[in-house]
Amino acid sequence: MNAIATEVLERDGEDVVDPSLRWSLPARIGFRFCFTYLMLFCLTFAQILFVFAGVAMRWLPDSAIRWQMEAVEPVARWAGEHVFGVDAMIHESGSGDQTIIWVLIFCMLVVAAVGTVIWTVLDRRRTDYAVLGRWFVTFLRLCLGGQMLWYGFAKAVPIQMPYPSLTTLLEPYGNLGMTDVLWNQVGASPSYQVLLGIAEVLGGLLLFWPRTATVGAMLSLVSMAQVFVLNMTYDVPVKILSFHLMLISLVVLAPQARRLANVLVLEQPSEPATQPLLFRSVRANRIAAALQVALGLWTCSGAAWNAWDAWHEYGYGAPKPALYGIWNVTEFTVDGHPLPPLTTEPTRWQRLVFDTFATSYQRMDGTFVPTLADVDTTARTLTMTAPPTTPDARPTAVATFTFEQPAPDRLSLRGDLGGRPVMLTLEEFDLNDFPLRGPRFHWIQEIPNLN
Incomplete structure (x- = not known):
């Protein structure tokens, strides 16, 4: 050419x-x-x-x-x-x-x-x-x-x-x-x-x-x-x-x-x-x-x-939700009976994650279940629904809670999960404990920053 x-x-x-x-x-x-x-x-x-x-x-x-x-x-x-x-x-x-x-x-x-x-x-x-x-x-x-x-x-x-x-x-x-x-x-x-x-x-x-x-x-x-x-x-x-x-x-x-x-x-x-x-x-x-x-x-x-x-x-400029973070479930009670943290327990949750654009809970086997969350900080209520599978479908209710925060890193949920009364106690995970979110640059490194 x-x-x-x-x-x-x-x-x-x-x-x-x-x-x-x-x-x-x-x-x-x-x-x-x-x-x-x-x-x-x-x-x-x-x-x-x-x-x-x-x-x-x-x-x-x-x-x-x-x-x-x-x-x-x-x-x-x-x-x-x-x-x-x-x-x-x-x-x-x-x-x-x-x-x-x-x-x-x-x-x-x-x-x-x-x-x-x-x-x-x-x-x-x-x-x-x-x-x-x-x-x-x-x-x-x-x-x-x-x-x-x-x-x-x-x-x-x-x-x-x-x-x-x-x-x-x-x-x-x-x-x-x-x-x-x-x-x-x-x-x-x-x-x-x-x-x-x-x-x-x-x-x-x-x-x-x-x-x-x-x-x-x-x-x-x-x-x-x-x-x-x-x-x-x-x-x-x-x-x-x-x-x-x-x-x-x-x-x-x-x-x-x-x-x-x-x-x-x-x-x-x-x-x-x-x-x-x-x-x-x-x-x-x-x-x-x-x-x-x-x-x-x-x-x-x-x-x-x-x-x-x-x-x-x-992007990074988007506002974070009120309960943003990773919350580890320390206690999980159903019908007044505490459930042990066993990987074979299908009902118990391991974690609850509130991200900027998504909410999910993690089962004991490690799988994540995405949900939609509506947090009302005034009424202290949390409503979780399953995402609709089709554009015309309506969200399906997953759980309805009232919550309390006795401390910034503590959370208590009480309400209904699948038609059964539940109570959860959660502790916030420190995100800075992830190496990926730690120090990002070093001029001097005696050893490589590898895990």
């Missing part, structure tokens, strides 16, 4: 293409395929274009954001059923590697291949796609920049990987899935997550200014290569998107491949690695650059606003 930089020579008032810059047949075919496939990908995946809505995205209805995927869902479902024999449907799970998305990628590859053949037959006399190539690379560069800003701010304001929950601190390491291990590993070190985010944000911002876009694409390539490797090795369900963002980074850098090779590998002098100009007029190119920068700042404002808002609602 170095030929994207094809220049038109003016001779005798006519435009003549320099024969030395004519594209080879493989280059023309490759461009047609890449153009068709990547344009389909960017226009189909809603999040790629909707980040340009900036702050306005927070007021857009979900239907407006999902319409692109819903528009192609019938095609993907048909292909899934008749080609692969699978039921491909959209699951509101947050996974980017669902069956329907893999089927959709297959469909786009087929369309791109067929489209390339038709395009080659109908446009076989064209010698290059210099002008279209410039606009194509610019479009991909802006799409990449938007994604880098969106994901970068989710780390720079550390909300993508939250700090390990209280329940996670109690879980045996072997019970964690691969994705859980990665999420908690990064979340346990907010400063590391922030640095990762700053690198992505910087790459995104640089991509919106043509003069620095090559550096931004290089930084984005390194960042997305790391993300892709982590997604592949920790089974994070964003493999498809991270791979395509890495691929788009390579395409954006392709016109500069020879210049970069001269500087970084061959150590030869080279012209500045600038992005291809869109217009012949200097004034028009300056206006285009200013518009790109303005789009980048607008997209940046939306990504920053969304991350900051999520920080206060879901």
Whole structure:
């Protein structure tokens, strides 16, 4: 794709293409395929274009954001059923590697291949796609920049990987899935997550200014290569998107491949690695650059606003519940009879955990049961219900208690559990006893800080 930089020579008032810059047949075919496939990908995946809505995205209805995927869902479902024999449907799970998305990628590859053949037959006399190539690379560069800003701010304001929950601190390491291990590993070190985010944000911002876009694409390539490797090795369900963002980074850098090779590998002098100009007029190119920068700042404002808002609602800035903490059950009485702390006792609780966004109790066998909790500090009541299994279902009552706190680290519950009268005495666990929440940095270490 170095030929994207094809220049038109003016001779005798006519435009003549320099024969030395004519594209080879493989280059023309490759461009047609890449153009068709990547344009389909960017226009189909809603999040790629909707980040340009900036702050306005927070007021857009979900239907407006999902319409692109819903528009192609019938095609993907048909292909899934008749080609692969699978039921491909959209699951509101947050996974980017669902069956329907893999089927959709297959469909786009087929369309791109067929489209390339038709395009080659109908446009076989064209010698290059210099002008279209410039606009194509610019479009991909802006799409990449938007994604880098969106994901970068989710780390720079550390909300993508939250700090390990209280329940996670109690879980045996072997019970964690691969994705859980990665999420908690990064979340346990907010400063590391922030640095990762700053690198992505910087790459995104640089991509919106043509003069620095090559550096931004290089930084984005390194960042997305790391993300892709982590997604592949920790089974994070964003493999498809991270791979395509890495691929788009390579395409954006392709016109500069020879210049970069001269500087970084061959150590030869080279012209500045600038992005291809869109217009012949200097004034028009300056206006285009200013518009790109303005789009980048607008997209940046939306990504920053969304991350900051999520920080206060879901991140470290979110308020903690009244009974926040881990409470060990020291006494558990049912029908007036104390139950011994045996692992075979099905009714007795071992712990009660009040986290920022979740409440759960731990059985004596170590399993956790998530619940919804309503704490009324004025009436001194605690109502626990089971989460609904379907959107239309109502919560099922688990227990109703009145509580007293004779001391900040003591809690007494009295009430009804499954239709039986119970009384619990609990003692708060000191969270600082977890090594993970202890001292986080030492300049001097005589021995490694390992357990």
